Amino acid sequence: xxxxxxxxxxxxxxxxxxxxxxxxxxxxxxxxxxxxxxxxxxxxxxxxxxxxxxxxxxxxxxxxxxxxxxxxxxxxxxxxxxxxxxxxxxxxxxxxxxxxxxxxxxxxxxxxxxxxxxxxxxxxxxxxxxxxxxxxxxxxxxxxxxxxxxxxxxxxxxxxxxxxxxxxxxxxxxxxxxxxxxxxxxxxxxxxxxxxxxxxxxxxxxxxxxxxxxxxxxxxxxxxxxxxxxxxxxxxxxxxxxxxxxxxxxxxxxxxxxxxxxxxxxxxxxxxxxxxxxxxxxxxxxxxxxxxxxxxxxxxxxxxxxxxxxxxxxxxxxxxxxxxxxxxxxxxxxxxxxxxxxxxxxxxxxxxxxxxxxxxxxxxxxxxxxxxxxxxxxxxxxxxxxxxxxxxxxxxxxxxxxxxxxxxxxxxxxxxxxxxxxxxxxxxxxxxxxxxxxxxxxxxxxxxxxxxxxxxxxxxxxxxxxxxxxxxxxxxxxxxxxxxxxxxxxxxxxxxxxxxxxxx
Amino acid sequence: xxxxxxxxxxxxxxxxxxxxxxxxxxxxxxxxxxxxxxxxxxxxxxxxxxxxxxxxxxxxxxxxxxxxxxxxxxxxxxxxxxxxxxxxxxxxxxxxxxxxxxxxxxxxxxxxxxxxxxxxxxxxxxxxxxxxxxxxxxxxxxxxxxxxxxxxxxxxxxxxxxxxxxxxxxxxxxxxxxxxxxxxxxxxxxxxxxxxxxxxxxxxxxxxxxxxxxxxxxxxxxxxxxxxxxxxxxxxxxxxxxxxxxxxxxxxxxxxxxxxxxxxxxxxxxxxxxxxxxxxxxxxxxxxxxxx
Numbered sequence: 199x200x201x202x203x204x205x206x207x208x209x210x211x212x213x214x215x216x217x218x219x220x221x222x223x224x225x226x227x228x229x230x231x232x233x234x235x236x237x238x239x240x241x242x243x244x245x246x247x248x249x250x251x252x253x254x255x256x257x258x259x260x261x262x263x264x265x266x267x268x269x270x271x272x273x274x275x276x277x278x279x280x281x282x283x284x285x286x287x288x289x290x291x292x293x294x295x296x297x298x299x300x301x302x303x304x305x306x307x308x309x310x311x312x313x314x315x316x317x318x319x320x321x322x323x324x325x326x327x328x329x330x331x332x333x334x335x336x337x338x339x340x341x342x343x344x345x346x347x348x349x350x351x352x353x354x355x356x357x358x359x360x361x362x363x364x365x366x367x368x369x370x371x372x373x374x375x376x377x378x379x380x381x382x383x384x385x386x387x388x389x390x391x392x393x394x395x396x397x398x399x400x401x402x403x404x405x406x407x408x409x410x411x412x413x414x415x416x417x418x419x420x421x422x423x424x425x426x427x428x429x430x431x432x433x434x435x436x437x438x439x440x441x442x443x444x445x446x447x448x449x450x451x452x453x454x455x456x457x458x459x460x461x462x463x464x465x466x467x468x469x470x471x472x473x474x475x476x477x478x479x480x481x482x483x484x485x486x487x488x489x490x491x492x493x494x495x496x497x498x499x500x501x502x503x504x505x506x507x508x509x510x511x512x513x514x515x516x517x518x519x520x521x522x523x524x525x526x527x528x529x530x531x532x533x534x535x536x537x538x539x540x541x542x543x544x545x546x547x548x549x550x551x552x553x554x555x556x557x558x559x560x561x562x563x564x565x566x567x568x569x570x571x572x573x574x575x576x577x578x579x580x581x582x583x584x585x586x587x588x589x590x591x592x593x594x595x596x597x598x599x600x601x602x603x604x605x606x607x608x609x610x611x612x613x614x615x616x617x618x619x620x621x622x623x624x625x626x627x628x629x630x631x632x633x634x635x636x637x638x639x640x641x642x643x644x645x646x647x648x649x650x651x652x653x654x655x656x657x658x659x660x661x662x663x664x665x666x667x668x669x670x671x672x673x674x675x676x677x678x679x680x681x682x683x684x685x686x687x688x689x690x691x692x693x694x695x696x697x698x699x700x701x702x
Numbered sequence: 703x704x705x706x707x708x709x710x711x712x713x714x715x716x717x718x719x720x721x722x723x724x725x726x727x728x729x730x731x732x733x734x735x736x737x738x739x740x741x742x743x744x745x746x747x748x749x750x751x752x753x754x755x756x757x758x759x760x761x762x763x764x765x766x767x768x769x770x771x772x773x774x775x776x777x778x779x780x781x782x783x784x785x786x787x788x789x790x791x792x793x794x795x796x797x798x799x800x801x802x803x804x805x806x807x808x809x810x811x812x813x814x815x816x817x818x819x820x821x822x823x824x825x826x827x828x829x830x831x832x833x834x835x836x837x838x839x840x841x842x843x844x845x846x847x848x849x850x851x852x853x854x855x856x857x858x859x860x861x862x863x864x865x866x867x868x869x870x871x872x873x874x875x876x877x878x879x880x881x882x883x884x885x886x887x888x889x890x891x892x893x894x895x896x897x898x899x900x901x902x903x904x905x906x907x908x909x910x911x912x913x914x915x916x917x918x919x920x921x922x923x924x925x926x927x928x929x930x931x932x933x934x935x936x937x938x939x940x941x942x943x944x945x946x947x948x949x950x951x952x953x954x955x956x957x958x959x960x961x962x963x964x965x966x967x968x969x970x971x972x973x974x975x976x977x978x979x980x981x982x983x984x985x986x987x988x989x990x991x992x993x994x
Binding site for chain 2: 199200205208212215216218219220222223261262263264265266269270271272310313314316317320323327333335336339340342343346347349350353354358359362380384386387388389390391396400410411412413415416417
């Protein structure tokens, strides 16, 4: 009989799946909303408990799904890294739902609300499963769930542009899944395993013996590229701005802050647990990832500078931030991977904050989205203005905010590698580019426009949108706190990450 | 000369901006065009025009780029496949202790007669539950996309005449066929433990029976067989029962408790069957008439 706390990862995944099934059958959208938020909050609490257990005891455990031991049946693997990421994801999921609550109920047709929350629950389950899985095929199954649910979030808001964006997203995403699946079957046929520990042994053997070199290379390439397409790695990012920029506020926050991270975490775990950093460097995959990451950091920001639609600007900024994460992976060192993990956390808090605040600012400006029409909007909802400011400063990388610490760690990780100059230069350049679009956006929301413009905007605004939104205020306060905690008290968190990577 | 003047001008503007003498909007908001606030109607048209332009540009380079990418992918995959272990040889890496165990001990460890069922419901049952959730989600996604609002008489009016038309040949052929289909489906579901993937194939047949009913005798009679409420209840109940039973199975197995759930696989397969049947019937109904 194992300690009860070891059941929690499995229980939280099943809870989210069952909540998804139940919310499809409940009558009212409000009930579905409360079930979903409750499940996410409960999952966050459960994973915090798991985190305490694994970190303080300094252990990891494998949870067999059923009575069948490691190489035969499905299993979950849990250490401090997984528990930390899972609790952060669940918490942010609940926060996104709270922050975008008002707009969700305004924009979704009543008949579709419950199905929307089904999708959110399934996304939560797939995020947790992708984080915890110790079986590559389970990873694939939950990638599928995540794909369908994410596309449904985009198309839940009924409009032409959204449907087009959802179709593009679906095609690109399915191509990514397909590549991952082909890579997975190739890997399975040269190793004979699907569970990660057994797979790792077989891959290490193949690496030493040099057998099946070409299929192994192609398999690794396809799996990395498949996950890269799905997490908007730079040259495959074209689906992202339409999908994330057009969706409802809560959807954008969830898609940008969390869904991409599920795939990235799976990739990180695959690299750490199965392929090993050395194999990736040997096959040359690390350099390709690094190049795509660096290009993404710069290109994403350049595209964002050209945007004047605030949500599309944030979406392009996501491309740049994902580029940072891939740069950390591509450095090919454990420090780089830890920096990437930290940035996953920072971005998972920062981007939802920015999207929620942008949604609120646009709600108090008559649902206009162009920066020009948002001028002075921060005074109409000061909380949203402050939240946006905190998020933007963190994205630029100002000290005391979370983004600074991750840039610092990236720079540190780049020092012992052969790519120091290139990486540091790219970080510096990308910081300047980030400032080039976030500072004008900040000035736009904080500088009052001429009186007649403001009156025109106010004329478009509904009174109910101007009323203060308590749920939003709580959500944004929580995320602001998270950004500051990541920026100031980051040592405990990086300690957990280091322990987690060691125990992966 | 000209350069110099611009430079000075820029510096003057910058200093005055830093000193706070000047409204920063025109200089700092350089990313924004000065545009009138958007009207809902304009955006729609604007979007269509923009989209057409984008499509035009897209089709200019799409065929060539697609051909190149496809050829490269084909070449890479062919080279990889040529270097992979040959099909069906005894010393392939996949013929290892894992498949050996599935074949030799599958029966005693899972209690299932069939090795395929032992694997998909027993050893790798979590994946199968995930796949069932994928099916459930797929129908939910189509509902989000296609489901019409419940109280809209306009849609119902345009739809009715089409559905009244019955096809004599289809009807006469379906009349003797449907009972047998449902019978065989029930047989397959009840024997799903001992057949490979029994729940899935039985469920498909059950769904096909419903689709044939709906196609031959019209939506009315299919709805009499399985109304909207019943459909939703069966679908939810099937997956929920599967989830709860399988969750209990995992919990017992992982904690090493005494297993009192005998014949569990039969129940699991029945639940899978219900989910599959509802999925394919749901797709048919939603795509053909926009509602269950």
